[in-house]
Each structure stands twice: as structure tokens, then as C-alpha cells.
Amino acid sequence: MNPPLLYTASVPVFQRYLRQLGLMLDAAQAELTAGRLSEAQLLEARLAPDMLPLRLQVEIAAGFVLRACAPLQGQAVPPLGTPDPGLAGLQALLQERLSYLDSLVAESFREAELRQISSDAGQAQLQLPATEFLQHLALPNFFFHLTCTYALLRQLGVPLGKQDFDGLHRYR
Incomplete structure (x- = not known):
């Protein structure tokens, strides 16, 4: 029997792109290790003054895994928690x-x-059918925060390209 559609539309997607995000953070760690970037500069970087810093972009992207998958299974969203400080905590x-x-x-x-x-x-409270919730809220928000993280890393000089974002493209 085939796995349920909302499973295949969520779990493997989150898995793939969380791994890609981890690889992007590895590239940022290499910049820290080489002394080209400070951890404080990295974690607090913003694309605009009124946008969230990189550390929160990563936390929110990771939070959408729980915010999406738990309710799709009919479960309450577990506490998101606060990661340990620093890049290692993320x-x-x-x-x-x-x-x-x-x-x-x-x-x-x-x-x-x-x-x-x-x-x-x-500040809006939504009540959505599960498919619409996943397609119109959870996945777009996950990718928004993932993309903000990618853009921040690029802005900071971390050598990333589209292939690092999706793991599929090849340019090198």
C-alpha cells in the first residue's frame, strides 16, 4: 500500500531540506573556523532591520517540522523548546x-x-483543511525561513550556491 499523500508531501521534504540546511550551517562553521566570520555576527545577521536574525530563521524553520507533522497526525504540537546557544546548538x-x-x-x-x-x-488564528494547511501555510513558511537563512549566509560571504540549497543542481 502506498504511503499517505500528506506523509509523502511533508516528511521526506522536511528531511531533505533540514539536511541541506545542516550542510549550509556546516559551510558557515568553516567560515567561523577560518576566522572570516564571528559567531555573533553570524547568529545576529539580518537581511533588514525589521527581520529576524539568522538564529531565529533556523529555529523557526525547524519549528515548522513539529508545527506541521504533529497536527497532520492528529496530535498536539509538542513544545518547540529553545536550542543550546551558538551554531552548535542550531x-x-x-x-x-x-x-x-x-x-x-x-x-x-x-x-x-x-x-x-x-x-x-x-497574529491570525487559522482553521484550515489539512491539505491546505500543509500546502499554503506550513511548507511555504518552512521554505521562507530556510531561504532567509540561505540569503543571510550568502550575504555574509559563505560560499553557497543553488546546489547547496536543494542538493540537486550541479554547476561545479
């Missing part, structure tokens, strides 16, 4: 979310498309 957070994803069973997503999911979107 890497540990990504590993924790990957372990969570690895623990999920496709069968727990069976009939997920029948669920109505309540979620906040900024």
Missing part, C-alpha cells in the same frame, strides 16, 4: 528534528486530509 536542533521525522510512521498520516488544523499565522 545544528543539534536540526538533528533533533531529523530524529523526530525519522521516528514518524507513514500510517499515522492515514486520513490526515480529513482533518481541520488550527494554527496561528503571526
Whole structure:
């Protein structure tokens, strides 16, 4: 039997792109190690003064794993927690979310498309059918924060390209 659609549309996508995010943070660590960037500069970097810093962009992207997958299974969203400080704490957070994803069973997503999911979107409170929740809120927000992280790293001089974002493109 095929895995449920909302499982295949969420869990493998989050797994792939959390791994890519981890690789991007590895590239940032190399810049720290080489002395071309300070950890404080990295973690507090913003694309604009009113945008969140890189550390929160990573935390929020990782948070969408729980915010999406738990309700799709009919479960409450577990506490998101606060990662340990620094780049190492963000890497540990990504590993924790990957372990969570690895623990999920496709069968727990069976009939997920029948669920109505309540979620906040900024200050808005939403009630959406599960498919719409995943396609129009959870995945776009995950990718928004992932993209902000990528853009911040590029702005800071971390040598990344499109191939580092998706792991599929090849230019080298």
C-alpha cells in the first residue's frame, strides 16, 4: 500500500531540506573556523532591520517540522523548546528534528486530509483543511525561513550556491 499523500508531501521534504540546511550551517562553521566570520555576527545577521536574525530563521524553520507533522497526525504540537546557544546548538536542533521525522510512521498520516488544523499565522488564528494547511501555510513558511537563512549566509560571504540549497543542481 502506498504511503499517505500528506506523509509523502511533508516528511521526506522536511528531511531533505533540514539536511541541506545542516550542510549550509556546516559551510558557515568553516567560515567561523577560518576566522572570516564571528559567531555573533553570524547568529545576529539580518537581511533588514525589521527581520529576524539568522538564529531565529533556523529555529523557526525547524519549528515548522513539529508545527506541521504533529497536527497532520492528529496530535498536539509538542513544545518547540529553545536550542543550546551558538551554531552548535542550531545544528543539534536540526538533528533533533531529523530524529523526530525519522521516528514518524507513514500510517499515522492515514486520513490526515480529513482533518481541520488550527494554527496561528503571526497574529491570525487559522482553521484550515489539512491539505491546505500543509500546502499554503506550513511548507511555504518552512521554505521562507530556510531561504532567509540561505540569503543571510550568502550575504555574509559563505560560499553557497543553488546546489547547496536543494542538493540537486550541479554547476561545479
